[in-house]
Every structure is written in structure tokens, then in C-alpha cells.
Amino acid sequence: MTHGTDRVIITGGGIGGLGAALMLARRGIPVTVLERAAEFKEVGAGLQLAPNITRMLDGVGVLADLLPHAVRPRRLVFANAATGEELSHLDLEDAATRYGGPYVVLHRSDLLDALLRAARAEPMVTLLTDHHVERVADHGDSVTVTCADGQEITGRILVGADGLRSVVREHVVDDEPVCSGYIAYRGVVPIETVERLTDTDDVVVWMGPGCHFVQYPVRGGKLYNQVAVFRSQEYLDGKEDWGSPAELDATYAELAAPVVAGLSSIQRENRWPMYDREPITSWTNGNVTLLGDAAHAMLQYLAQGAGQSLLDGAALANALAPLAEGRDSERWCAGDVKAALHRYEADRVAAAATVQSTGRLWGDIWHVDEPVHVLLRDEAFRRRDTYDYHLVDWLYGPVLDPGDHADAVGHGPRPVDTYLTRK
Template identity: 55%
Template sequence: MHSQVIITGGGIGGIGAALMLGRRGVQVTLLEREPELTEGGFGLQLGPNITRMLKQEGVFDSIAGGMVFPKRLAFRNATTGEFLNFLDCDDMERRYGSRYAVMHRNDLLQALAQGARATGNVTILNSEKVVDFTDHGDHVSVATDTGKTFTGEVLLAADGIHSRVRRQWVGDAVVPTGYVAYRGTLPGDRVSADFDFDDLTLWMGPGLHFIQYGLRDGQELNQVAVFRSPGYLRGDEDWGGPDELAERFAGTFPPVEEGMRGLSMVRGWPMADLEPLDSYTRGRIALLGDAAHATLQYLAQGAGQSLLDGASLARHLSVLGDAPWSPDAVAEAWAGYEADRVELASRVQRTSRFWGEMWHVDTTGAIIVRDQLFRITDQYDYKIVDWLYGPVVDESAPMPLLAATAER
């Protein structure tokens, strides 16, 4: 089977790229190793920069039914419970032309897959594990464990943080942090009546944080607990287990400690990222998503940045026309993709590390300084996020300043 584009990996990045390419008339074959398309984890966040792009790509309406749109991003101290500040999502929509959204990861994946198939240009093949790939100069070939060989003009490697393609190019390893995440959802009828489903709440504590927000029109509460593992710091072989989770969150503010008990206690997800790269392409092969720029989740941009990759690749590859694509034409498309993505995605990686350090400070002095910085920051001063959520579409005066400590 010969396609214009072969994609390896059926996660959000790979499927999103397939959809946006297919909508532009590009023939795509996507190979996924698992027997079904499914996303691990639970909720995800899509900033205004991502929802605006999805509108521009014409795919927002098809997935918006599964979205929830918070009114505030609220920041609180996980030990004392103090409400520190918030970002106003209504005003963010005015400034950036689109809304902050959250949704279930698998809901997003299935909506993207349905849209990709509906283009008539995308073939999704499950149970096809890639075992080899070759850049022949004038085309690429991919071999799978079923004995099949697929050929295409280019290969897009969306095969995750442990990317086989990246390992052959760079030979680097994931960068562990010693933090582990536990995720889970609660049915809406089991959530305290005091919980405000209009808020996405971040609780920050010493060496830990806790995030809560509603999913599926308030039918579920998504929760994520992240903490620095004492076992990892000691060099233990087995670290980050449920016993450490309970120990680290003992004594936090009651809604945090109670919420932690509603998590999946079977296993945690060790948190790691990759070092930024200067290039995502080589020959007829390009990396996208976590294979290119795996990032820590503190800016809530991992899935969104992979979707931005797909949009950029679709724009630059769709203008190449019918096969065959010359090496010069592919090189020009890759240059456009890297100009769009490398600098910004690398900044997201680096800034995410910084925000994680700030959230998790664990000395008394550092906690006092962090909380005071949150208290005194004007909710409508967007200097620290314009680079991420921009471009700004409305530079008029923001809403009148609200008191940062005001509770609704």
C-alpha cells in the first residue's frame, strides 16, 4: 500500500495530524500497534491557542460536544486552603479569540478518529506494530510485525516519548523527575456539594500539587495528584507507590486529602520529559508530538502542542500536490514545519519545567514568596501567557480588576 503520508502512532498527535491532512486531501495511512484506538489517562486541558487552531482547521465543532468550558482557573494553597488568585476564562476568550476547554482524553481521540475516517482520505490500521523503517531517498517504507510493508512519500513518527525513530536519530533518553502522577475520575453524584464545577482548581503544596475539574457536563470530576517520591530520592528500585501517595498527601487541606482518596490507587505514572531538539526532521521523516517535544504537564500543553504539530504539517504538506514529492519539495515543507514549531515547542518544554519548580517549592520562605506573588498578580495582566496563548485578537482594556481573594 502506497500513501502520500504514513503516520506511526495512533494517539492524539498522530490521529489529529491524520485528520487535518485528510481534510486537505492528503492520502494518509496510520499504523497503530494496539488492537483498538484508546487513550490512557483521563482528562486533558486545551488552552485558547489550541481551541482557536481547531476552529481555524474546521474541526472544533465536531469535538466541542465533549468539552467543558471552565469559568476560572483557580490557584489555591494545598496546605492551608487559601484562595490565592485566578485567571478569568471569559476575559481570556475576549483577548485570545477562543475558550479554555477541558475534556476526556479518550473522547477527544475518538472524535478525531471519527473525523479522520470521514474525510475518506485516511486509512487507520490497528494491530500493526512497526518493526523497521527506511528512508530510500525518493520514498519511505515501513515494515510491521504482521509481515506487511507500507510505502509513502514521507513518514511522520508520532510514536510517543519512547519513539523508536527518535532513538535512532538522537539516541537520547527520557529525563526523569522523581515525580509521579495518580489520576482518576469521580462520578458527579459523589462529589461534595461545595465543589464548584465552574472552576479548574490547582492546589499547590510542598513537593506536590492536586488538580480538579469537571468533565462530561459535570457528570465526572477529573482529579490528578502529583508528588515528589521520597523513594526515588533514596534510590529505591520500587518507588512512587500508593503508600507514598497517601503519606505525601496526609495533612493537606481536607478537600485535597479527601479528593486524593478518589484516585486510581493501582499505579502511578512516573513523570519525565525529553531535552529540546533543534530539528524535528531528517530526509523524508519527521517527528511530532511527544516524539519531538515530550513536555511536563505544568502548562497543560502536551496534547495541544501535538495538535499544533499536525496543523502545521497539514498546511505545508498539502501544497505539494500529487505524488511523487521531490526531495526539495519535502525539504521545503519540513523547513516550514520547523519554523512554525521548534522554537515555540522548545519554549513550552523549558517553561513547563520552571512552573513545576515554582508550584512545588517546599521551604517556608519559598512558599511565602510564591503565594505572595500569586496574591498580588493582576488577573488581567497577561504578559506571562501572551507568548503561549497568543496572538492577541482583542487588545482593548480588560474587565475591571476583581479582588484576587474574592470568593463567589
């Protein structure tokens, strides 16, 4: 089967793949999305979208569909998981005004469903499930993927959005995911079943020795998302089945009462070993490029994984937009494709690498366990002014001009970094 050589093929129908498909189609570029599963579905729990992401989603008309399912928390709180002391917080309502977009928390499936609805409404998007890509062949003027059932699909550009263990990445670089030695238990439960709650207007990060615990509401406040992450001694000891529920309970047993109480309702059926990738200087080889976790899998300490994949899609759409001008084959010549993918990389590779490396650093800060290191970390957090944004301006910005007052849902003054112009 072929879908035309002036088409972008995206492998992976997750948040990054569907977001990219939507944004490419709105720039006049035909897209085929190949999802290996039988349906488009997210596995996981809650996620956070900071202003740098919600600004972009507002620009493509998706944010309004998300807000009824989301929660706009009042504060991002940092607390000591051992003592229960609140150390500092970020005023998220003020941050929304500062950066021109709200900070929202929601269920991963609610974001995927919103992107799926928008993509299905685009006539230039073809969505195919049960298509497991196994091989990639770049012919110079086109690229063909071969699926597990032998079916071949050809397009002009291939975008690997197929996650941490990407098949497409193997066409670009020979490397392996990096195991952090940490494991995550996560899930959502009806909010009334949590034994003890922190303020449900907040996102709370409890920082502990070799561990942390995150809590926040989703699904309009009906569900409570909790994530427990810890450094596994079982992993360090070489156990094959590491990060067990017994190790989870032992790690958190002596922590502050709100953490222990919250842990009692966390789901133990599934656990996620935490991996990332080393940053690379190029995501592209010929007509093949990468997006999302396939390009820059990152640890979750900046809460930017899903959001960065959406920024990739916006940048890719902007970079490829000139190929759609005129709708003739000359616009898809080798030189134009190469230049477009170079623009995409120039926009995103270094920026995503910074988020990857900074995320690792924040994890180190959260998880310190030596008494002196804990003392210094906590004192640094205590001394931070509530309205000191210098640690997040680089990530959430640009900052609105002084005197501007955005309403943080896209109808007020907009920052200069508009990612996508609607058709």
C-alpha cells in the same frame, strides 16, 4: 504492502497522530495511520485545551463536535495546598474573549473520538490497527516501515507520532526520556462520589511542597477529574517500585481539608511516572520527522501536551500543502520534501522547546517547599491582578485587536494566526 510513494505514513494513532492525519487529508495529502493497538483508544483521564488550541480546532471544524462533551470552566484557580488559601485566578471567560477561543476541559477519550470520527470521514485517510512499527528504512526517494508481523509499508514521508518512547525518534536522535522523579495518580469518578468539592465551575490547582493536586469536571459536568502529582522519595532512594499508594497518602496527609478529602476518591490502581525529553534543534532526518511527544514530550504544568501535538499537525499540513498541488510526482521530489519539512520545523521546533522548558520552570514554582520560597511564591500570586495576562499572552495569543468582541467559538473576529484553511 505499499500505499503509494506520494503518501505520508504516521506511526501512532493517538491525539497527535489522528489530528495530523485529518489536517493533512484536508490539504489533499493521502495519509496512512499505523496504530500498534487493536483499536484507537486513549488511556488516561481529563485534559485541558487552552484558547491557542481551541482556535485551531474550530478552524478545522472539530470544536463544535467537542463542546457538547466538554466543560467551559469559569476560572483557573491557584491555591496553597497546605493552607487552603486561594492565591489568584485567571478569568477564563474573559480570556476566551481576549484570545478568540474558549478554554475547555474534557475527557481525553472524547477528544480522540472526535478526531477519529473526522478522520474516518476523510477518503484520503487510511486507518490501520494492530500495526506495531519496529524498523525504519529511508531510501532517499521513499521511506519504508517494517511492522512486527513482517509487513512493510512504503510512503514518501514518515511522521513519528508514537509517543514518549518513540521507535521513530531513534532514526532522528540518540537520546533517552528524562525521569523527573515525580509520579502522577489520575482518574475520573462520578462527580457525586467526591467527598468534598471545590467550585465545579473552576479548574483548581493546589500547589504544595513537592506536590500538587488538580481538580476539574469533565464529560459535561458528570465526571470529576483529579490528578495528584508528587516528588517521590522512594525514587530518590533508588526503589524499583517507587511512588507507591502508601507514599501518595503520606505525602498528602497533612495538607488542607479539601485536598485530603479529594484524595480519598482518587484511583490508586494506576500510576504514571513523569518523564519528558530534552529539547532538540531538529526533528527531521531525511524523509522522517517527528510530532507530539515523540518530538517534544513535556511535563504537564502548562496543560499543553495534547494541544501542542495538534499544533504540530496543523503546521505539518500547512508545510506539506504545496506537495499536493497538481498531484504529480514532481511535487514530491527530494528538494520539495526537504523544503516542506524545513518549513514545518521552522514553525514548530523552537516554539515547542519553549513550552517544554517553561513547563519545567512552572513545576519548580508549584512545588517549592522551603518556607521562604513558599512565602515569596504565594505573595507573587496574591499580588497578581486578575486581568494581568502577561504570563500567558505568549502561549494563548495572539490577542484580538482592542474593540473586537469574539464569541470564542469561532463566529466572531478571528486572530491572525489561522492555522488551517478548510477545503
